[in-house]
Amino acid sequence: MNHFDYRDGELFAEDVPVRAIVEAVGTPVYIYASATLTRHFEVMREAAPPGALIAYSVKANGNLSVLRTLAALGAGADIVSEGELRRALAAGIPGQKIVFSGVGKTASELDAALSAQIYQFNVESEGELRLLSQVANGRGRTAPVALRVNPDIDAQTHAKITTGTAESKFGVAWADAERLYALAKDLPGIDACGVDIHIGSQITDLRPLDLAIEKAAGLVRTLRAQGHKITRLDVGGGLGVPYMLDEEPPPLPSAYAKILAGHTRDLDVHVILEPGRLIVANAGILVSRVTYIKEGGPRPFMILDAGMNDLLRPALYDAWHDIKAVRPDGELTAYDVVGPVCESADIFAKDRELPASKAGDLMAILTAGAYGAVQGSSYNARPLTPEVLVKGRQFSVVRRRPTFDEMMQLETWAEWLKPL
Numbered sequence: 001m002n003h004f005d006y007r008d009g010e011l012f013a014e015d016v017p018v019r020a021i022v023e024a025v026g027t028p029v030y031i032y033a034s035a036t037l038t039r040h041f042e043v044m045r046e047a048a049p050p051g052a053l054i055a056y057s058v059k060a061n062g063n064l065s066v067l068r069t070l071a072a073l074g075a076g077a078d079i080v081s082e083g084e085l086r087r088a089l090a091a092g093i094p095g096q097k098i099v100f101s102g103v104g105k106t107a108s109e110l111d112a113a114l115s116a117q118i119y120q121f122n123v124e125s126e127g128e129l130r131l132l133s134q135v136a137n138g139r140g141r142t143a144p145v146a147l148r149v150n151p152d153i154d155a156q157t158h159a160k161i162t163t164g165t166a167e168s169k170f171g172v173a174w175a176d177a178e179r180l181y182a183l184a185k186d187l188p189g190i191d192a193c194g195v196d197i198h199i200g201s202q203i204t205d206l207r208p209l210d211l212a213i214e215k216a217a218g219l220v221r222t223l224r225a226q227g228h229k230i231t232r233l234d235v236g237g238g239l240g241v242p243y244m245l246d247e248e249p250p251p252l253p254s255a256y257a258k259i260l261a262g263h264t265r266d267l268d269v270h271v272i273l274e275p276g277r278l279i280v281a282n283a284g285i286l287v288s289r290v291t292y293i294k295e296g297g298p299r300p301f302m303i304l305d306a307g308m309n310d311l312l313r314p315a316l317y318d319a320w321h322d323i324k325a326v327r328p329d330g331e332l333t334a335y336d337v338v339g340p341v342c343e344s345a346d347i348f349a350k351d352r353e354l355p356a357s358k359a360g361d362l363m364a365i366l367t368a369g370a371y372g373a374v375q376g377s378s379y380n381a382r383p384l385t386p387e388v389l390v391k392g393r394q395f396s397v398v399r400r401r402p403t404f405d406e407m408m409q410l411e412t413w414a415e416w417l418k419p420l
C-alpha cells in the first residue's frame with residue numbers, strides 16, 4: 001500500500017505532482033508520503049496486542065520529520081546509537097518509549113540513554129551487561145534490561161540481513177542465556193525484566209518468526225520458574241514488504257499478529273515490537289533524472305543522476321526495486337539502469353523493461369523509504385540526497401541538499417600545508 005499514483009499519465013505523491021517537487025528541489029530527491037507512514041503505523045497498531053509498545057526502528061529512516069510524524073501517532077523508537085537517541089528525543093519521542101539495541105554500545109552511549117531514562121536496554125553480550133551495571137551503578141540508577149537472545153533460527157532472508165543464527169554477531173548465545181540472567185540478578189544497577197529477540201529483516205515466511213517467538217516465550221517461562229521477574233517480551237522487527245509490484249505479497253501484519261497473540265496471550269508480558277521497513281519502505285521513492293541513454297552494450301544503459309551513494313540497497317543486498325517513469329509514454333524497452341558512481345556495483349536494475357526514455361526524463365525508484373537515505377553517503381564527493389515530506393497537497397523539504405562548500409567545511413588543512 002502506498003500513496004504514489006498516476007493521475008492523467010503523471011506520477012503524484014499524495015496530491016502533489018512529483019514534477020512540482022523536482023522543479024523546487026532538483027534531483028536526485030527522496031519523497032516520503034505522510035499518508036503511507038500513518039497508514040502503516042495504524043495497521044501495525046491495530047494488529048499488535050493491546051497496549052503493546054510499537055518502537056519504530058529508527059535505523060530504517062531517521063529523518064526528523066518522519067520520526068515526528070510517527071511520534072504524533074504514538075510511536076516509540078528502537079535505537080542503535082546515541083545519534084539515533086538524540087534524533088528520537090528531538091522528534092518528541094519520550095525516553096519512556098525508547099528501547100536501545102545494538103552490539104557495540106559504548107559507555108558514553110549507555111550513559112546518555114540512562115540520562116534519557118529510556119524504557120529498556122536490549123543487552124547483547126556479557127561485556128555490555130557488566131559495563132551497563134558499572135555505568136548505572138555509578139550514577140545510582142537501575143537500568144531496565146532485556147537480554148537479546150539469539151534463538152539460532154534462520155529467518156530465510158538475504159544473508160546480509162539475517163541476524164538470528166548462531167553464526168551472527170547479534171545477541172547472546174541461547175545456551176548462555178540462563179547463566180547471564182543469573183549473573184544479571186547479582187549485578188548492581190541492573191533489573192533484568194525482559195527477553196528480546198530479532199532474527200532478521202525482510203522476512204516473508206512467518207514460520208521462522210513463529211518458531212523464534214515460541215522459543216522466546218518458552219524462555220520467559222523458564223526464567224520465571226527460576227525466580228526471575230520477567231514482565232516484558234520484545235519480539236523485534238523484520239516483517240517483509242513487497243518490493244516487486246507483481247510478486248506474491250508478504251504475509252500481512254494481521255497474520256503475524258495472530259501468531260504473536262497465540263504465544264503471548266497467556267504470558268502476561270508487555271509486548272514490544274520494533275518494526276522499521278514495514279512502516280517506511282513503501283512510504284518513500286527516490287526520484288532521479290536520466291542524464292544519458294548510452295548505446296553500445298547488449299542493452300542501452302540508462303544513466304541516472306542517482307547512484308549507489310544515494311540508494312545502496314541494490315549494490316549491498318542485490319535488492320530489487322521497481323522503477324517507474326514519472327511520465328511514461330514510450331514503447332517498453334530493456335535497459336540496464338545505472339548510476340554515475342565510479343563502481344561497477346553502481347547498478348539499480350539489469351535488463352529492465354521501461355518506457356523508452358531520453359536524457360532529461362524523470363524516473364522513480366519505488367519502495368525506497370527504508371534503508372535508503374539513511375545509508376546514503378557522499379562517495380565520489382556527491383552531496384547527500386535531499387528529502388521531502390508530502391502531506392496531502394503540501395510538501396516540505398525536510399533535509400536540504402548540502403552545498404559543496406558545506407561538504408568541505410568539516411575538513412581543515414593539515415598544519416604543515418599552507419592554505420592556498
Ligand SMILES: Cc1ncc(COP(=O)(O)O)c(C=O)c1O
Nearest residue numbers: 057101201237238274275276277
Ligand atoms: C534490533 C533490530 N530491531 C528492529 C529492526 C528493524 O527491522 P525491520 O526494518 O526489518 O522491521 C532491526 C533491523 O534489522 C534490528 O536490527
